[in-house]
Amino acid sequence: MIRLLLAAIAIVLYLVLTFPVLCFLEKKAKKNPEEAGWKSFSMVRWIFKKISQIAGITYEVRGLENIPTDRAVLYVGNHRSYFDIVMGYMTVPGLTGFIAKKEMIKIPLLNRWMDRMNCLFLDRSNIKEGLKTILAGIEKIKGGISMWIFPEGTRNPGENPEKLMEFHEGSLKIAEKSGCPVIPVAMVGTAEVFERHFPWIRPSHVIIEYGKPIYLKELPAENRKFPGAYTREIICSMIKELEEQR
Template sequence: MRTILCILYIIIISIFSILFRIYYFIFKRSKSKKEQIAYSYKWLQRICKGLLKCSGTKLTVKGQKKIPKDTPILFIANHKSFFDIPILVNAVDIPMSFVGKIQLKKVPVVSFWMKKIGCIFMDRSDIRQSLKAINKGIQQLKEGHSLLIFPEGTRIIEENLGEFKKGSLKLATKSNVPIIPIYIHNAHYILETQFPWIKAVDINVNIGDPIIIDKLKDEDKKRLALYVKNKIEDLRK
């Protein structure tokens, strides 16, 4: 039943997205880039909130007050489900873009708003293109735009964390922005464990303390991927 609701919701949103786009193009003429991103992020939040409601997902977020408001941030989270982005868009209230796989460009409706908030689509099979995407992310952070990455690189359908790709942490070291670690509990039970059926699940999102790279020990800086992974592991327990 929830699977059907989600499919119907996506179809309805796809139809009405034409009106959303028309209004956006009128809106952006008189607004700054920052205002355009904030507007697009709010619409993406509404779409994702509706999807979570249709799926029966109940979201509990802890640690939202730990997120700084006056600086760009690199959010780093574990990756368990197709629902991770809708979950995090509702858990994090400040506008952020994502580094995601290139296939997300084909997702109806959501891909439009993802492009408008500056999301970076990465083809992991192409090393040159992946480096280009990382450099683009570094530039966005330096320009003041927050970013979310999943350093495991793929969905891990189990409780334990996968290996964190060292290259993804260059986003933090090259831009020198604070890192906010996040752990999402149980998201794989919404869809992945009984695919293609969607199940109502209670989801907990734990947001950790900011990690300031300049304040870390030299050893932790050298092993930053492992350090961040351990911090997210602490949020899991």
Template structure:
């Protein structure tokens, strides 16, 4: 209960302070430029999520950062178990990077504004047309030098052993923008919150950034199975890392 209260205080303070920091972000964008506003927003959110990580008592074993290509945007593709997948990755990865989120989040006041500032994309799973638009917007972000993080399963898995097949459409943005895809294997994040909802539990998490896949180096035949290859890479890593928890 103590950890839940502490995390709640941190998140509540952040949103209360948004009365000041959101207009400040807007002013920075007006006086300087849009990119400065994005960096300012990323700094505030990533540091807040780092505090949430500490308050939750989460031990994060971070592996494979050397596999992330430097000096260019990438498409991160990971398995999805918990809201903490987003919190932890934002506390680890450098700017600029946006997540793909479900469209319903766009209706949440304040949260939606911060997500827009941080280059997040919103996916309407009920509309194929909107799905294509999201991919197009993702390509634009990648071409602007902004990395994107997606969960190709489309929803949260019920266990680390139940990683659903990946939807290949979302990976197309990497192919169209000619950027590498970094598979991300995430272990045990649901133990922090979802497994004993509504309480937060001190937990050990492993996040491993695997060797990148370069779509432009694949043959036409290999591209057909790219989503399956990335899925299998993550499944293998999650299975191997599970033994260490």
């Protein structure tokens, strides 16, 4: 209970106390978006590291060498916990935005920080609005901002982390239309922090692995037709290996 309270207090204090800084960064972004982006990134990474320490998380990162350093990418990962986002921002090497569910845009202050962090809000129930989000993601990629998406569409509550829900094929349109590489991401141990024993937060060892880049245009025709299913199988295999090593 203490860890949960401390984490909640840390988040609220951060959102309230950094509001003046947020306003400054929003203004600075109009003149120097890259500098404002990196400052925002470093601040969010800092608070996420503090939250992970409060939660008692230890973590191991693998495969950073697989991430191209000369271009933006689309990270595609499994999703079992709110802490997936924490671990993602703590370990990616460059500016990255997450594709979030539309409901998040209603949360005061948090929504403005998410916008600062290049996050996009996806309405899966509205095809037209969903297309706008995909097009915005393509523009982010072209502008050098990597994007991260969870193609399962929601957190997977299943007991077996190796059994992923079906991927929404449209999720990979950002990579298909922009030509950027897809980086498959496998995470294990995040659900054990919070979701497995809600509402308690408990220590866990998290492993996050960044797989080898996938270039959709280079895939065989049968895999190009269903890139989501193809990527899902790769991530399933990665998770199975990680679980065997835990």
